[in-house]
Amino acid sequence: MSLWFPPLPRQQIWVKETLVDGxxxxxxxxxxxxxxxxxWWKLDRGISIPSELELINDRGNHWLWKPLFPMSIETxxxxxxVIGEFFYRVS
Incomplete structure (x- = not known):
């Protein structure tokens, strides 16, 4: 005997721009x-950043690409x- 179960609805994963504690x-x-x-890859200065992203210099030479607002992981x-298409390999 084989049991069949309908597929579960796909769960959507969201990313947040800021946690509750700020x-x-x-x-x-x-x-x-x-x-x-x-x-190593390079992105030239002056490239437009997608409106869904924020680029933050959080320390030293470290830059963080984070979501600008809560969005699905797919978005x-x-x-x-989109921004990845503008990077090119340097080493």
Whole structure:
């Protein structure tokens, strides 16, 4: 005997721009200074950032790409893909 269950509705995952305590939940990290090793990518100055994203210099040469407002993970990923098209490999 085989039991069949209808598929569960797809759960939607959301990302938040700020936590309840006012802290940032994080985002995608990038650096303004190339470090040691390989696999470094560059984004030229003056490129327009998607309106869904905020770029924050949270310390030193560390930059954080975070959502500007609460959004689905799919929306966040798509905005990152858009800006990702402008990065190019330098090492």
């Amino acid at each position: 802290q940032t939940p994080g985002g995608i990290s990038t650096f303004s200074v190339q470090g040691i090793g390989n696999n 966040y990923q798509q905005a990152l893909r």
